[in-house]
Amino acid sequence: MKQEHAEVIEHQPIQGGYNLLVMHAPGIAPDVRPGQFVHVQVPHLNECVLRRPFSVFKTEGQRLAILYKDVGKGTRTLGNLRPGEGLNLIGPLGRGFPALQEGLYPVLVAGGYGMAALYQTARLLPVKGTAFFGGRTGGDILCVSEFENLGWDVRITTEDGSLGQAGRVTDALDPWMKNELGSREPELFACGPTGMLNAVADRALEQGWTAWISMDTNMGCGVGACLTCVVKVHDGRGGWSWARSCREGPVFECRELFREPANVTNRKSMP
C-alpha cells in the first residue's frame, strides 16, 4: 500500500452518468490485484475530509483507470478534474478476488460499477466463462465489448428491457444455471448492489457453490483504523465477529459472511 500523487491523463464521460478517469500512478498501478480499490482524496472538496473508495477498473503499466458514477458531492467534484491535474491516492487496498479454483467454471455477476470492478478479474482468469450484467436501463450496462473481446459470453438484463433480456440479473442467471451450466461446477465472482449480492449468495449457499462477493460498504479511512466499514462474519465457533471491509474485504466468500439484515448498509452522505 502506498500513498501517491497521481496525474490525470484522461477524463471523459462514458455513458449513463459514468466517467472514465485514467491516471499516471507509477507507485500503485503495477501492484494492483483484481478486485482491489484505491482511496481517492477528491481535490477542491474542502468541507469533506473523507476520501472516496473506487475499484480499480484497469491497469496498464504505470496507468491506473477507474470508472465512476456521479452520485453525490464527491463524485461531482471529481468530475471537474482535467488532464494534467493531480490527485492523491492510497492503494492498492483490500483483499480482492482470488484465482479460479482448478476445474471450476467462472461465472461473473455484476451490476452498476461492478462491471468495472470485475474487469481485471475477467482479464486474468485463465478460463473465460459467462458474465451476467444487470442494470435499470441500457445506459447502466458497461464494458460489454471489452469483456466479449476477452472471450467472455456476456448475458445482459435491464429492468426496463431497453437492452438484453427484460428483468433482473437473476432472471437470466437462474435459467442459465438450470439449463446451460450442465455438469460444470461454477465459481461465482460478484460485485454490485447489495440486493444483487444477496441474491447471488442465497443461490450459492443453497447449492454449495463458491461465491466471492465484493461488499459495497461506506468507508472512512480505508486502511483498517476507523471501523466504519465493518461487516458481520462467522467467527468459526458458531458465533459472529466483525471484519473490516477495507482490510479483510471488500471481497468475502459468501460462507464467511454472517447473514442477517444488519449486513445491509443504510447509506448516508459521507462527511
Ligand SMILES: Cc1cc2nc3c(=O)[nH]c(=O)nc-3n(C[C@H](O)[C@H](O)[C@H](O)COP(=O)(O)OP(=O)(O)OC[C@H]3O[C@@H](n4cnc5c(N)ncnc54)[C@H](O)[C@@H]3O)c2cc1C
Ligand atoms: C470498495 C468500493 C469500491 C467502489 N468502487 C466504485 C467504482 O468503481 N465506481 C463507482 O462509481 N463507485 C464505486 N464505489 C462507490 C463510491 O465509493 C461512492 O459512489 C462514492 O464514495 C460516493 O461519494 P460522493 O461524495 O459522490 O457521494 P456522497 O455525497 O457521499 O453520497 C451521495 C449518494 O451516494 C450514496 N453513496 C455513498 N457512498 C456510496 C457507496 N459506497 N456506494 C453507493 N452509493 C453510495 C449515498 O447514500 C448518497 O445517496 C465503491 C465503493 C466501495 C466501498
Ligand code: FES
Ligand atoms: S474504512 Fe476505516 S477501518 Fe475500514
